[in-house]
Amino acid sequence: MAGLETFYDVMRRQGITRRSFIKYCSLTAAALGLGPEFVPQIASAMETKPRLPVLWLHGLECTCCSESFIRSAHPLVKDVVLSMISLDYDDTLMASAGHQAEAILDEVMEKYHGNYILAVEGNPPLNEDGMYCIVGGKPFVEQLKKVASGAKAIISWGSCASYGCVQAARPNPTQATPVHKVILDKPIIKVPGCPPIAEVMTGVITYMLTFDRLPELDRQGRPKMFYSQRIHDKCYRRPHFDAGQYVESFDDEGARKGYCLYKVGCKGPTTYNACSTVRWNDGVSFPIQSGHGCIGCSEDGFWDKGSWYARLQNVGGFGVEASADKVGMVAAGAVGAGLAVHAAISALSRARYKGDDDQ
Amino acid sequence: MVSSKSNILSDEDLQGTNLAGQSARALRARKLTTIYVYEAPVRLWHWVTVASIIVLVVTGYFIGSPPPTLSGEPSSHFLMGWIRYLHFSAAWIFSVGFAGRVLWTFMGNVYTRELFYIPFWRKDYWTGLLNEVLVYAFLRKQGEKTIGHNALARTALFFCFTLTSLFMIVSGFALYSDGTGMDSWEGLVFGWVKPWLGGDLGTHFLHHWGMWVIILFVMIHVYTVTREDIMSRQTLLSSMTNGYRSYRDDRPE
Numbered sequence: 001m002a003g004l005e006t007f008y009d010v011m012r013r014q015g016i017t018r019r020s021f022i023k024y025c026s027l028t029a030a031a032l033g034l035g036p037e038f039v040p041q042i043a044s045a046m047e048t049k050p051r052l053p054v055l056w057l058h059g060l061e062c063t064c065c066s067e068s069f070i071r072s073a074h075p076l077v078k079d080v081v082l083s084m085i086s087l088d089y090d091d092t093l094m095a096s097a098g099h100q101a102e103a104i105l106d107e108v109m110e111k112y113h114g115n116y117i118l119a120v121e122g123n124p125p126l127n128e129d130g131m132y133c134i135v136g137g138k139p140f141v142e143q144l145k146k147v148a149s150g151a152k153a154i155i156s157w158g159s160c161a162s163y164g165c166v167q168a169a170r171p172n173p174t175q176a177t178p179v180h181k182v183i184l185d186k187p188i189i190k191v192p193g194c195p196p197i198a199e200v201m202t203g204v205i206t207y208m209l210t211f212d213r214l215p216e217l218d219r220q221g222r223p224k225m226f227y228s229q230r231i232h233d234k235c236y237r238r239p240h241f242d243a244g245q246y247v248e249s250f251d252d253e254g255a256r257k258g259y260c261l262y263k264v265g266c267k268g269p270t271t272y273n274a275c276s277t278v279r280w281n282d283g284v285s286f287p288i289q290s291g292h293g294c295i296g297c298s299e300d301g302f303w304d305k306g307s308w309y310a311r312l313q314n315v316g317g318f319g320v321e322a323s324a325d326k327v328g329m330v331a332a333g334a335v336g337a338g339l340a341v342h343a344a345i346s347a348l349s350r351a352r353y354k355g356d357d358d359q
Numbered sequence: 360m361v362s363s364k365s366n367i368l369s370d371e372d373l374q375g376t377n378l379a380g381q382s383a384r385a386l387r388a389r390k391l392t393t394i395y396v397y398e399a400p401v402r403l404w405h406w407v408t409v410a411s412i413i414v415l416v417v418t419g420y421f422i423g424s425p426p427p428t429l430s431g432e433p434s435s436h437f438l439m440g441w442i443r444y445l446h447f448s449a450a451w452i453f454s455v456g457f458a459g460r461v462l463w464t465f466m467g468n469v470y471t472r473e474l475f476y477i478p479f480w481r482k483d484y485w486t487g488l489l490n491e492v493l494v495y496a497f498l499r500k501q502g503e504k505t506i507g508h509n510a511l512a513r514t515a516l517f518f519c520f521t522l523t524s525l526f527m528i529v530s531g532f533a534l535y536s537d538g539t540g541m542d543s544w545e546g547l548v549f550g551w552v553k554p555w556l557g558g559d560l561g562t563h564f565l566h567h568w569g570m571w572v573i574i575l576f577v578m579i580h581v582y583t584v585t586r587e588d589i590m591s592r593q594t595l596l597s598s599m600t601n602g603y604r605s606y607r608d609d610r611p612e
Contacts, residue, residue: 218541220554228541230559244429244438254428263425269537270559300558312423313564324564325424328571335575339582345497346586 007209008047021046027074028206031199033225045210052209053108053116055147056090059140060133060167060176061122065158066092068195072202073282085117085205091135102136105143109150117208118151120144120161124182125174132174141182148183153214155189155204156180159297162190162222169303180221187214190221192273194297199278200226220300222272231268231294234276237261255291265309266293273298366390366609392609394506397602398467404460405599407452412573414449418442419570447535454528470507474521477514484510504592504606512583519576523569530556530566 011021025042029035058066070077070093087093088108094101108116122140125132130139148154156179159165167176180188191204204223207215215223232238240246240260247254247261262269268276271294275286287294293309296302306313312323368383368390378386397405421442429436464471478484487510493499495511502509508516533553536546556562588595598604 219550224541230537233538239433242438242440243433243436244425244442245433245436246425246428248428259428267560270563272559296560299560300554302560305558305560305564312567313560324567324571325420328568328574331571332574332578335578339578342495343582343586346590349497350590 005051006047006049007045007051010051011046024075028203028210031074031203032207042210045212049209049212051086052205053112054085054087054119054205055105055108055116055151056087056093056119056121057140057144057147058091058135059120059122059124059144059160060174061158061160063092063121064195065121065160065201066090068193068198069157069201070198071281072198074199075202075206077198077202085209088116105147109147113150115152116150117153117155117205118147118186119155119157120179121157122160123164123168123176123178125167125176126182127173127175132176144179144182148186151186153187153189153208154179154183155191156221157191157201158196159192159194159302162192163300165194166303169301188221189214189217189223192222192227192298192300194302196298197226197274197278197280200274226274226278227272227298229272229274229277231271231273231276231288235268235288236276237288250291258291261288261291261293263311264293265307265311267296267299267302267308268294271296271299391605391607393603393605395602396468396470396506396598396604398463398471399602400459400463401467401471402599402602404456404463407456411449411453411456412577414445415453416570416574418446418449419567422446423567450528450531450535453524454532457524457528473507473513474516477517484513487511488514502591504610506604515576515579519572520580523572523576527566527569527573530562530569534559534562534566 008021012018016024022039022043025039025046026036028042029038032038089101089105091097091101094104096104122133124130124139124141124144126141130141133140135143156162160167160176161179164172164176164178167174168178180190189204191201193200200223203226204215207223207225215225218224218227232241235241237258237260240258241262245254245257245259246263247259248263249255250264260266266288268288275294276288279286279289295308296305299305310323312325366389368386368388370383372390373379373381373383422439425439425442429438460471461475464475487503487505490499491502491509491511494502507513529549529552532545532549533551533556536543536550537559539545541547541550553559553562556565584595584599587593588597592607594603594605
């Protein structure tokens with residue numbers, strides 16, 4: 001157990017120099033969009049505040065959030081985050097297992113009641129009394145409710161916890177349910193994405209440590225600093241969009257020249273995330289840069305919103321899959337033909353109509 | 360409405376015209392009732408809305424399915440930029456017009472309010488609706504004489520035009536806030552509909568469907584007003600240009 005050691009103590013103990021520490025504080029301030037005057041504030045918080053206990057639960061998920069998290073470069077997970085927060089329970093990362101691990105959960109919940117952060121990766125399936133996801137011999141939903149009861153705030157990691165993601169896609173056989181629909185009485189920060197960007201994950205935690213409050217959230221509960229703009233808004237291919245230059249198919253000239261992927265179904269214009277600014281793997285690239293459209297993984301229900309390779313959603317219920325435009329054109333054709341027939345009959349009946357209007 | 364006896368012109372009616380002094384009876388000319396229905400702001404709004412809908416539909420379609428790729432450097436083109444600019448400008452004109460039209464219902468005549476509600480509890484609305492349906496099914500010769508909109512027209516206008524327009528304005532401004540930012544006034548006032556309509560993509564999708572509702576409505580609207588102008592007992596096309604609706608007969612029913 002971490003006790004009352006501060007972040008700075010931990011970092012110094014791990015051989016991080018004062019100079020590196022201050023550099024880290026400046027980088028963090030920049031990452032959070034704060035001015036240089038906040039650097040001393042961050043440094044002072046790190047030096048004086050006790051480490052924040054975090055319990056990280058895993059429900060129905062694929063661990064891609066954890067995989068992303070451990071690749072954070074600014075700040076580096078190895079050097080900073082796993083020491084910064086006191087990650088007391090995370091069944092994929094912790095050394096202990098079985099009863100020993102579950103005992104830690106109870107201990108932290110008791111000792112830091114009302115003061116720890118609950119990070120949830122994945123979501124609870126509610127069907128069959130939650131039997132589709134068992135952790136420690138009990139349905140995950142029970143563990144989630146129990147641990148949430150003493151939490152100060154909850155972070156919903158990824159699209160699973162935030163919106164449901166693939167396991168909640170139609171027909172959702174296990175009735176996988178996002179965290180905010182199960183836990184109703186705690187502040188919840190949604191960090192959607194499949195997975196979320198590593199720097200976004202660590203940035204959210206750093207903000208909460210530094211300022212001892214939740215980051216400003218948008219209407220859907222996402223931190224504004226990372227989710228207030230669309231990928232489209234900062235996309236480096238945006239000039240091609242505005243110019244009217246599109247990739248028409250993945251093997252054409254436009255694809256080689258790096259034109260806009262709008263016509264091949266890029267969801268950048270409808271997806272709120274930081275991929276086009278923060279990028280992935282230490283800023284190396286992001287899907288659009290690699291030549292593939294955004295699939296909109298940080299948007300609610302992205303599995304059920306039609307093809308990843310078409311602009312318009314397909315319309316079910318018309319026998320074959322058809323786009324809204326096809327259905328609309330068929331409807332317009334049918335209405336046009338109907339009107340023509342109606343006009344013909346009207347003309348015939350008019351032809352038989354003699355005399356003027358006032359009989 | 361004038362009684363049917365007085366609709367033949369009398370000698371006095373010719374006074375002050377080029378036919379003054381002639382015998383009115385021999386001319387067999389008729390005098391017909393004309394009512395001022397559509398006031399100038401309503402007519403102006405109608406045609407401004409027509410123009411903006413044409414621009415909105417064409418540009419909106421191209422936003423959903425952009426024209427073929429242009430060659431050359433992106434710096435020498437701004438095609439999608441212009442398409443979107445026209446769409447947003449026309450949308451603003453359409454929206455301001457719609458708002459002005461709503462305000463005009465408080466200042467204008469009784470017919471200005473017909474677009475905005477359906478007299479659900481009135482029996483004559485339902486009988487009028489049935490009558491017009493029978494007319495369009497060729498089961499009844501002529502419809503009733505109406506001063507504003509007939510019951511069928513009113514129903515179509517309310518659902519396919521008024522409600523659809525309102526939906527297009529709300530969803531349109533919500534999508535516009537994608538560009539202006541979620542803290543812009545568009546985002547604050549209209550942004551809430553996006554999660555409700557299935558996220559940003561779902562809102563785009565429903566906004567696109569709204570376009571098709573409007574297109575079908577315009578087709579039917581243009582057909583029926585032309586047909587009514589020829590076949591019904593009152594004028595329609597000219598009443599939306601000069602505001603006067605003339606009646607071809609003075610039969611009371």
